[in-house]
Every structure is written in structure tokens, then in C-alpha cells.
Amino acid sequence: MKQIQLGQNGPFVSNLGLGCMRMSSIWGGSTPDETESIATIHEALDSGINFLNTGDFYGAGHNEMLIGKAIKGRRDDAFISVKFGAIFHNGQWIGLDLRPVAIKNFVNYSLTRLGIETIDLYQPSRMDDSVPVEDIIGTVAELVKEGKVRNIGVSEITAEQLRKANSIYPISALEIGYSLADRQIENELLPTAKELGIGIVAFANTAEGLLTGDLKAPLAENDYRNHFSRFQGANLINNLEKVEVVKQLARDKGFTPTQIAIAWVKEQSNHIMPLVSMSRRSRLPENIAAMDILFTQEELNTLNTTFAIGAIQGGTYLQR
DSSP, rough: OOEEEESSSOOOSSSSSEEEESSSSSSOOOOOHHHHHHHHHHHHHHOOOOOEEEEEGGGGGGGHHHHHHTTOGGGGEEEEEEEEOOETTTTEEEEOOHHHHHHHHHHHHHHHHHHOEEEEEEEEEEOOSOOOOOHHHHHHHHHHHHTTEEEEESSSHHHHHHHHHHHOEEEEEEEEBBTTTBBBGGGGGGHHHHHTTOEEEEETEEEEEGGGSSSOOOOOTTTTGGGGGGGSSHHHHHHHHHHHHHHHHHHOOOOOOOHHHHHHHHHHHHEEEEEEEEEEEGHHHHHHTTOOOOOHHHHHHHHHHTOOOOSSOOTTTOOE
């Protein structure tokens, strides 16, 4: 497994990250089989994937406890990334709490659930205007001095906020949604991160499953994606026509559309890490193999033209 450096002077981690969110119930659904989830983490570590991504609000702490079980006796094999600040109640997101006093409380609970002494990468899940950036990043910087955190990251923020955060304390990584279907961050956020030497942890590489090639219009009535305009009516029909290009390219190259989607993200820069959510071992070989896919310039031109910014109609919660 190749490695990527997070930040100019930051740590080296695997260039493919394991998102552990789907191993817990986030929106009130059932919890996946815990034995299989732990086995997935073990096999990922055995394969050289050391970047494990979680949030203290994933399953109300369940996700951190799960990871804690999985890395027991293997702490040195794992790089733990934790997001904080989102507040859920009865499976519903109700807001953010980014006050310094709350952050100092959150970190201690995370350390206990994970069973570790230091979190490798600690980051607010997103930012609003409720608390100044200086207070948020300044508080996490205090945790670095205390030895509870090694590196500081950010997630779901603007280019202006990123500059301000980095001026307070060196930011190692920016976690952000990025895919062929969600390229709006290329305008300001990605160039800013590159200028500042900040690594990108890119999630949602298949754009909520749009790029997997498995969707058909219309979606089932109980599909959560019906809430997003991208997956509704004429928008979905238009978008699936674009996805046919990915499917054809995948067939031509002998891969799956999902692998093509992940590989495209990887190809955008050597400071971008695809973060792929998995809860089953069976997904690992396919996703790992995606990291070795190479594109010709013609293939990249076809993808970039077909999925130019604005080509995908409608939005999701990733829209900025």
C-alpha cells in the first residue's frame, strides 16, 4: 500500500482510507454485524490500510468503541481520525456544539471509547458561525500540547475558514466530499489546500451511489436518496445518462464503475486520499485494486468533460 503525507510536515498514512461510519447506525437504522465490521478493520490493517476514520457521533459512540475493540493490541498499526461537534438526538441531527468546553469534554470520551491515549487526527465535523474559528482550532491546539491529539484536521469548511484555521495552527488534513459528480471544491477549496500544503481526505467518491452504475430511475419509494433533488425525476434521468460513460469506460478497462470513480479521485493529485466506507471484508479487494488503475489522457479528458462542474443536475447534502 502506497502512502500519502498529510500536510507539509504531517504524518504519512496509507493512500486509501477506511471510513468506518457504515459500521454503526447513524440515522436510526440497524447496526451492521459487529464481528464482520471488526474483521473488516483487521483485514484492512493487514492490507496496509492504516487510516481509520470515525466520528464521536457515529452511533452515539458505538463506532469508536468498535474501533477500540478492533485495534486492541494493534495500536501501532492504526492511524485514528476522529470528527467531533455534531449533535444527534433520537437518530436526528440537531446541530453543532463547538464550544471549547464541549471540545475538551468530547475528546476525553473519545479517548476512553477508543481505548487509546492520543488521537492521531482530531477535527471539527464542520464549522458554522456559532463559535469563532480561533476558539475551535485554538482549543484543539491546547489538546496537542496536552498530548491528547497529534495532528489537527478540518472538515466541511470554506477556503476562507481553511486559511484562518491554518494561520492559528498547522492543519494536516481537510476532509471533504469529492467525486466526479461533486467537483465544486475545485474552484477555491482544493487550490487553497494545495497552496497551504494541506492533505485532502476525500469521501463520497461515488456520490451517494450515483456513480456505482447500479441505480435505475425511479428509485424505490423508501430510498433515502429520494429526498435529494439529484435523484429526482428528470434530474436522475439526466445524471444516469452521464454515468453510462463511466460504465462504458469500466467495461473497456475491465473494472467496475465504483473502481473508476475511486481511481479518478486518486488521480487528481498526489495529496488526495480517497476515503471509502466499508463494513464488509468482501469490498476490500475491489477498493484496494482501484488504487492501481491508470488512465490515459484521453480517458481523463472524457471523464472531465462529461462530468464538468454543473453537468450533474440537482444537489445533495454535499452541495456547497
